[in-house]
Amino acid sequence: MGATLLETLRGELGLSGTKIACGEGHCGACTVLLDGVPVLSCITLVHTVGEREVTTIEGLREHPLVRSFVRADALQCGFCTPGQIVSAAALVGAVPEPSREEIRHHMAGNICRCGAYPRIEEAILTWRD
Amino acid sequence: MELSRPSTVDEAVAALGNGAVALAGGTELVPLLRDGLVRADRVVHLADAVPRGIDGTRIGAGTTLAELEVDPQIPSALREACRLAASPQLRSMGTIGGNLLQATRCWYWRLEFPCRLHGGDRCHAAEGVHREHAFFASDFCASAHPSDPAAALVALGGMLRTDRRELPVAELYRLPTEDDRSTTTLAPGELILELDVPAPEASVYLKAMDRRRWSFPIVGVAVARAADGVRIALAGAAPIPWAIASEADLDGATPLPGTAYKLDVARALVRRALAEV
Incomplete structure (x- = not known):
């Protein structure tokens, strides 16, 4: 099979912020944005990306969500966090004041093995504080 | 490659x-x-x-589930089926044409057991662990069809256009047999290009899952009411999307020991869905 977007980001470009966990499109650790839309880089063939802009966690260094995740202590091991922040960035970009229900619906594709969900929700609710 | x-x-x-x-x-x-x-x-x-986009009742097969779930032109059963089908990332990537053609989640098939769908002579699920499997038409292969949108489209009476024919969505599917193990009627190289989904008077999609947020259906129930009557279709019930004419048809189910509970779930959801339309 051809290279995936994830393999190219981590291996060819040295952008190791995007994580590989399940590798089959279930867990969301590998989430990146293509033209602002969250997708799973582990099951995206890199040659299908074309002209679309790729945003990884490295491109969100200055995003207020990074600080709000720290403030809310929204992680334990931190492995899912890049994917969580990438998905959350797309959400707050489209809906600046999401409700808890909107957060739960929109973040359902990012699984946290440590179970930090309540604090992830808190971090997104308070991202502009 | x-x-x-x-x-x-x-x-x-x-x-x-x-x-x-x-x-x-x-x-x-x-x-x-x-x-x-x-x-x-x-x-x-x-x-x-392949066309992408929504124009009235017509849907390009390359339209994503995420695009369908928010479009007010789309009947509510199909919108809800798309909304509940998968995670946000998968819904942003996956197309409606591809969704209709997805393979079963049967773990024996996915682990390449030499089962009937793989050309073998046994259904390992029927003999083994099958709590996520079929309760209709399971005697040859006990796999359960995973597509929520497919059940919605069967209930809505959706039509498909391929590069060579037009057909009702229901006729895209066939039960696998000894001579032909395929679960679709698509010819090799045939491409689904467009769907046409007539507007119902009312429609609804209800889904039971193992967890509150996205997962494949234990049972999905689509009900659509149109001028010519009410149509019901089930996901997660048979190796293909399964149409029933009424709640009484559930009495004809043939559950395996491990899928008997699904029949109870289906009965409750069918009643609830019929009450909603």
């Missing part, structure tokens, strides 16, 4: 076959390629060849 990106339907159809497979959103095909369940020398990316 070689990837091509044809810009017309004719070029795409010509490129298929001879070890080439069609790629749309990739959420199904890429994991199957990686696991060796689909083998291909060439992948034909359909993004520029």
